[in-house]
Every structure is written in structure tokens, then in C-alpha cells.
Amino acid sequence: MHPYANVTIVAGHSTRQARRLEGHTSLSIALEAARGVLDVSGLPYDDVDLVLGDLSGEITYALGLGPASTPAPSMVSIAYVLSAAEAIASGRCSAALLVGGAADLQTVGSVAAYTRSSAEFIEPFGLTTPMEFALIARRHMEMYGTTTQQLATVSATIRNNGHVNPDAVYFGRGPYTADDVLASRMIAEPFHLLDCAITSEGGAALLLTSRDRAQDLRCPPVFIHGGGVDRYGPIYQNPPSWDLRGRRSSDTLLGYVGRRAAQRTFAMAGLSTRDVDVCEFYDPFPSEVIRQFEAFGFCAEGDGGAFVMDGNIAPGGRYPTTTDGGLQSFSAVGGSVQFLQRVIRGVHQIQRRCATNQVQGADIVMCTNAGAAGYFNETILLGSERP
Amino acid sequence: MTIMQPQMPGIPLPSATPVSAPFWNGCLQRELLFQRCSSCRAALFNPAWMCRVCGSTALAWEASTGAGAVYSWTIAHVASSPDFKVPYAPAIVALDEGFHIISNIIGCTDKDIRVGLRVRVEFHDVGGGFMLPYFAPDSD
Numbered sequence: 001m002h003p004y005a006n007v008t009i010v011a012g013h014s015t016r017q018a019r020r021l022e023g024h025t026s027l028s029i030a031l032e033a034a035r036g037v038l039d040v041s042g043l044p045y046d047d048v049d050l051v052l053g054d055l056s057g058e059i060t061y062a063l064g065l066g067p068a069s070t071p072a073p074s075m076v077s078i079a080y081v082l083s084a085a086e087a088i089a090s091g092r093c094s095a096a097l098l099v100g101g102a103a104d105l106q107t108v109g110s111v112a113a114y115t116r117s118s119a120e121f122i123e124p125f126g127l128t129t130p131m132e133f134a135l136i137a138r139r140h141m142e143m144y145g146t147t148t149q150q151l152a153t154v155s156a157t158i159r160n161n162g163h164v165n166p167d168a169v170y171f172g173r174g175p176y177t178a179d180d181v182l183a184s185r186m187i188a189e190p191f192h193l194l195d196c197a198i199t200s201e202g203g204a205a206l207l208l209t210s211r212d213r214a215q216d217l218r219c220p221p222v223f224i225h226g227g228g229v230d231r232y233g234p235i236y237q238n239p240p241s242w243d244l245r246g247r248r249s250s251d252t253l254l255g256y257v258g259r260r261a262a263q264r265t266f267a268m269a270g271l272s273t274r275d276v277d278v279c280e281f282y283d284p285f286p287s288e289v290i291r292q293f294e295a296f297g298f299c300a301e302g303d304g305g306a307f308v309m310d311g312n313i314a315p316g317g318r319y320p321t322t323t324d325g326g327l328q329s330f331s332a333v334g335g336s337v338q339f340l341q342r343v344i345r346g347v348h349q350i351q352r353r354c355a356t357n358q359v360q361g362a363d364i365v366m367c368t369n370a371g372a373a374g375y376f377n378e379t380i381l382l383g384s385e386r387p
Numbered sequence: 388m389t390i391m392q393p394q395m396p397g398i399p400l401p402s403a404t405p406v407s408a409p410f411w412n413g414c415l416q417r418e419l420l421f422q423r424c425s426s427c428r429a430a431l432f433n434p435a436w437m438c439r440v441c442g443s444t445a446l447a448w449e450a451s452t453g454a455g456a457v458y459s460w461t462i463a464h465v466a467s468s469p470d471f472k473v474p475y476a477p478a479i480v481a482l483d484e485g486f487h488i489i490s491n492i493i494g495c496t497d498k499d500i501r502v503g504l505r506v507r508v509e510f511h512d513v514g515g516g517f518m519l520p521y522f523a524p525d526s527d
Contacts, residue, residue, distance in 0.1 A: 116467045120401045121433045124519055125489050126394070126463060126471040134461035135479055142459075142502045188477075189462040189497075238433055239479045239487045241458060247440060 002387040003268070007085040008214040008221035009382070010207050011041035012344030017169050017202035017331035021103040024201070030055050030101025031062055033203030041207050042218045043095060048207075050093035052076050052084060053100050054336055069093045076100060077339035077369045078378035082227040084208050094209060100336025101203035112199040114334045117236035130188040130196055130285065132240050132373035137190060137287035139242035139255060144302035146290065148190050150309055152181035154286035155195045155328060157314050162325020165356045169200045170329040197284045197327035204333075204340040206347070211386070220351045225364070225383045226268030228261030231376035240373040255291070258368065258377030262296040265379045269387065271364060273298045276381075278359045279319045280346045280367040282339075283326040288371040289313070296366070296379070315357050323349065323357040342367045346382045388496045391476050393521050396514025398470045407434040409448050414518040417510045419451040421486050432486040453508030454525060455482035462497045476500055480522050494523030 013036040015029055024032075030053065038045060050069040051060045053076050060070045069092060074080070076098045084096035105112070115129035140146050156176040163174030176194065184193040214221045232244060232254050242255035252259045266272055273296060281292050290304035298319065299307040307313075313321035324330040324345045332338050346365035348354050363385070369378040403411045413420035422431040426443035437444045460478035463471070476492040478500070492500050493509065506522035513519050 118399070120403070120407060121489055123399045123467070124401050124513070124517075125477055125491050126398070126467045126475060127477050127489065128463075128465070128467045130465075131461045131463055131467075131477045135459040135477070138459045138461065138502065186462070186464045188464065239458075239489045241479055241487050244487075 003089060004085050004224040005387055006211045007088045007208060008211050008223060009347050010043060010209055010214050010217050010221065011037050011219050012206045012340070012347040013037035013040050013204070014167070014331070014341060014344055015203040017167065017200050017333070019169060019200055021201045024103035026101045026103050027055055027058050027062070029103045029201070029203035030059060030099050033101055033205035034059055034063065034097055034099045037097070037205035037207045040219065043207060043209060047095040047209065047213065048097050050084065050087055050096040052080050052096065052098045055099070055101065059097070059099055076336045078227060078343060078367065078380045079229045081206065081208070081343055081380060082224070082229070085224050088208055088210055094213060096208045097205060098340060099203070099205040100333070100340055102333045102335070102337055103201040105201060112334055119237040121238070122236055127236070128188070129373070130191050132236055133285045133287065133371065134188045134191055135240050136242060136255065136291070136372045137285065140287060140291060141190065144305065146287070146305040148182060149178055150290065150305035151190060151195060151286040152178035152192070154289045154308050154313065155181045158283050158322045158326050158328045159194065161315065161323050161357055162329020165325050165330060167355070168325040168330040169198060170325065173329070191285055195286050197332040198329065200331045200333055202331050202333050202337055204337045204344055206340050206343055220384070222347045222350045223383045223386055225271060225381040225387045226265035227380040228264040229376070229378045230257045230259070230261040232257060233375045235374045235376070240375070242372070254372055254375065256295040257372050257375070258292060258295045258379060261377060261379045265381050269381045271381065275364050276319065276366045277362045278323060278346070278349050278365040279313070279321040280342045280349070280365055281322055282342055282368045282370055283322045283328055284371055289321060291372060292368060292377070295377070320357065320359050323354065323359065339369045342369060343380060350382055350384050388498070389474060390496060391474070391491070391493045392472070393491070393493050393511035393519070394471055394475065394513060396512070398513055399468065400513065400515045400517050406436055410434050411517060413450070414510055414520055417518070419453045419508045419520055420448045421451055421482070421484060422446040423449050430485040432488055449484070451482050451484050451508070455480045455506060455522070457492065457500060457502055457504040457506060458487060459502060460492060460500050478522070480506060488520070490520055490522050492523070493521045499524065
């Protein structure tokens with residue numbers, strides 16, 4: 001039997017996202033997300049006996065869920081969605097709440113604190129997240145001739161998904177053409193302002209329980225067909241060299257981190273890239289979208305630039321990508337919230353809950369977290385049918 | 388055309404550890420030190436306690452020639468903090484001994500920087516008792 005056959009994601013919920021959420025703390029917006037996902041699902045609070053997130057203790061206490069199987073606080077991502085599914089499959093818990101929130105961040109200027117590494121061999125040389133990802137993107141451009149026009153096309157496409165989405169922080173800011181992106185001011189070559197993730201505040205939550213428990217709930221169940229995690233090391237401490245590798249000669253280079261995770265994800269699902277209807281890819285920078293299509297086998301190495309120019313990733317294309325506007329326009333809160341939001345959008349696509357860019361026939365959705373310069377990439381395949 | 392310069396004192400300084408201190412002490416002597424695994428001969432950087440290739444803890448410090456090539460680069464137009472003067476050119480340099488290091492390219496314009504550009508280390512005082520290794524185009 002499939003390891004996640006008896007597990008379902010019953011609901012996902014994002015609170016209002018904004019540049020600033022006045023009157024909120026990280027805990028209060030995380031609680032609003034937790035309350036929201038429980039209300040949407042119809043699952044009683046009493047059923048939740050595992051909380052995962054940066055504020056897992058606070059939320060377990062505030063909702064009165066103790067004694068619960070809640071571990072110490074941690075940032076959550078797709079890896080934790082898989083852990084929650086395994087906790088339910090093993091019977092260690094009955095319902096798992098993954099939740100994140102960030103507000104009142106006192107961000108200096110428009111550069112979020114988490115984008116500035118304090119690592120010993122990085123900080124003295126002034127690197128930020130855009131520069132780290134630029135060092136990966138430059139190698140791809142050098143090896144394969146990837147162009148800034150191709151990068152800008154990805155940014156314009158995803159930003160336009162946010163432009164039409166009333167829930168996006170940058171709703172109504174577009175529409176954008178690739179030339180608009182290229183005309184915006186330079187941040188870290190080759191990235192222009194409109195290539196970079198935004199900064200915002202908000203909360204997000206995801207709720208999982210067993211297939212049996214979910215049967216009388218109001219939301220259509222979403223199943224996990226497969227998942228995988230690739231990590232090479234800590235974020236932003238060592239050079240993000242495309243050619244970095246681990247000790248196993250069979251493993252892929254850092255430049256294609258996520259390939260092993262995707263191979264395992266598809267193998268677990270018994271599916272291939274051709275079965276995917278929607279790609280809710282993590283989009284910190286446009287080069288990462290191109291890189292992931294190559295890493296996961298949607299196209300050959302080096303063909304990602306042409307792949308995104310062929311209309312594949314736009315609404316109505318073969319692989320509509322990051323359909324809510326993603327980190328470029330919907331919201332980029334940092335950490336748990338932006339990781340969970342890719343999965344939440346995948347859940348909403350399958351539940352037919354997307355007010356904009358709902359993909360008809362979205363039965364298999366691939367969601368991802370993180371990218372090469374961050375030294376990790378995580379993948380999950382969601383489906384409408386039981387695996 | 389702006390010639391890229393080293394940063395001035397006031398930027399965030401490295402927090403040296405017992406493992407990395409020999410590297411920073413080497414910089415003060417204008418030597419670019421790296422570790423070589425005595426067992427498998429791998430060249431290692433950042434400073435490590437064990438070899439990530441073979442697992443040996445027999446690592447020996449060696450002085451690099453300081454010569455290498457730009458492996459990847461970017462031009463920073465928005466700094467990581469107001470302490471940095473823009474533009475500057477963060478890069479990964481591949482040293483001839485076979486290790487990679489994050490640094491900044493100096494002594495040329497942004498138009499001169501490309502993957503494969505031959506560069507050589509230069510040390511510049513950034514205050515607080517630290518010299519940082521920067522890389523400039525190699526005239527040899």
C-alpha cells in the first residue's frame with residue numbers, strides 16, 4: 001500500500017497578506033491562520049494533537065491542545081508536511097496543524113532581515129539572497145546561454161498571476177511585460193527589482209488528518225502522492241557553486257538540487273512529469289523556475305529558458321506555474337509562511353477553491369520549496385484521487 | 388565607469404572561530420590559507436574540522452598562490468547594509484589549488500568581469516584587526 005494512502009490534507013488557509021499588518025504580532029497572525037484553517041475544514045479543535053511551526057509551543061498553549069505530540073519549535077516546509085503525514089500514517093497523532101506567521105517585523109527599508117546572512121565567510125563580502133541566487137543564475141547563463149529576456153518572461157508571467165489575484169499583496173500592480181521587468185532598476189545582476197521576491201507579512205496554515213477522519217468533513221480531500229527532500233548543507237554559509245557535489249558519485253550537482261527529491265517523488269507516486277497539471281514552484285527569482293523545470297525533468301538540461309518562452313508556464317499553458325503570484329507578487333513572508341503557501345495553493349487548485357487562475361482539471365499538482373543557492377529543494381505531488 | 392574598490396572599515400567583520408582563526412591570521416600576513424586533506428589530498432574551504440570528501444580529520448593548512456579564475460559573479464546595486472558602498476562585485480573565485488571562496492572582484496569595471504577572468508588575491512585592511520582577501524584581474 002502507498003505510505004500516504006490513509007492520509008489527507010483537509011484544508012489550507014492563508015490570512016490576509018500585506019506589506020505591514022498593523023496591530024498584529026507573529027503569534028496573533030499565526031493564530032488567525034490556525035483558526036482559519038480549522039474553520040474552513042470543519043474539523044473540531046479537539047482533534048488536533050500535533051502542531052508544527054516556529055511557534056508550535058505558543059499555539060499548542062493558546063488553542064489549549066495539550067497534551068499534544070508537538071515537538072520543539074521549527075521552521076516548517078514541505079519536509080514537515082511529509083513528516084506530519086507519516087505521523088498520521090503511523091498512528092502517532094490524529095490531526096496535524098502546520099502553521100506559520102510573521103508580523104511586526106520592523107523590516108529596515110525593503111530588504112528583509114532573513115536575506116542578509118551573518119555567516120563568517122559571507123557577511124564581510126556583503127552578500128544578500130539576490131546575490132547568492134545571482135551566482136547560481138550566472139552559471140546557468142554561462143553554460144546554456146540563458147538570457148535576461150527569458151528570466152524576465154518568468155517574472156512577468158508570475159507577477160501577472162498576482163496582478164489578477166485580489167488576495168495578492170501586489171494585486172493590480174501590473175500587468176507586466178518582460179520589457180517592464182528589464183526596465184526596472186538593477187538589484188543584483190542579472191536580477192532587476194521586478195525579478196526579486198517581495199517582502200510582506202501574514203499567516204498560513206495547513207491541516208492534515210487520516211482519510212477515515214476526513215470523510216465527513218466539508219472539504220474535498222487532497223492526497224499526497226509523493227514527496228522528497230534534497231539538502232546539501234546550511235543556507236548561505238558556503239559558496240553557492242553550481243558544481244558542488246556530495247561524496248556519492250551518483251548524486252547530482254548543487255545546480256540541480258531537487259532532482260533526487262523529484263525522482264523519488266515521482267517514483268513513490270508512480271507518475272511522471274507528463275501527469276502534472278499545475279506547477280506551484282517556489283519562485284524567489286526567475287532563474288529558479290527555469291532551473292527546477294530542468295532539475296525535475298520537465299525539459300532537458302539547458303532547455304529551461306526556451307521551455308518558459310513557449311507559453312508552457314502561463315495561464316492556459318501546459319504547465320501553469322505559481323498561479324497565485326508566488327513570492328514575486330502574492331506574498332513573501334520568509335520561512336514557514338512562504339513555504340506553506342506553495343502547498344496551500346496546490347491544495348486550493350485541487351479543491352477548486354482558486355478565485356483566479358483556477359486550472360480546470362487540476363488533478364495532479366507539483367509544489368516545491370526553496371532553491372539552489374539555499375542549498376535545498378523540496379518537492380511534493382498532490383492529487384485528487386487516493387494514491 | 389566605476390572601478391570596483393575594496394570596502395572601507397565599518398563593514399561587518401568576520402566572527403572567527405577556533406577552526407577558522409588560522410585563516411584570518413594568514414590574511415594578516417597577506418597569505419591565503421586553505422586546508423588540504425592529508426589523506427585524500429582534497430583542497431578544502433571554508434575552514435573545516437574534517438574532510439567532507441573522505442572524513443579524515445588530518446587537515447593541514449597550506450598557502451595558496453592566490454591565483455584563480457572568476458567562477459561566478461554579480462554586481463550588487465543594493466547593499467546588504469548601509470556600511471557597504473555600491474556598486475560592488477560579489478563573486479565565487481575558483482583558486483588554482485581547487486577550492487572555491489566567496490569574495491569581491493576589485494580593480495576593474497563591471498564590464499570587465501566575466502566567468503573565467505584570471506584574478507589574483509589582494510589583501511585590504513577593513514579595520515578591527517582584519518584584512519579581507521579581495522581579487523583583482525591578474526596582469527601576469
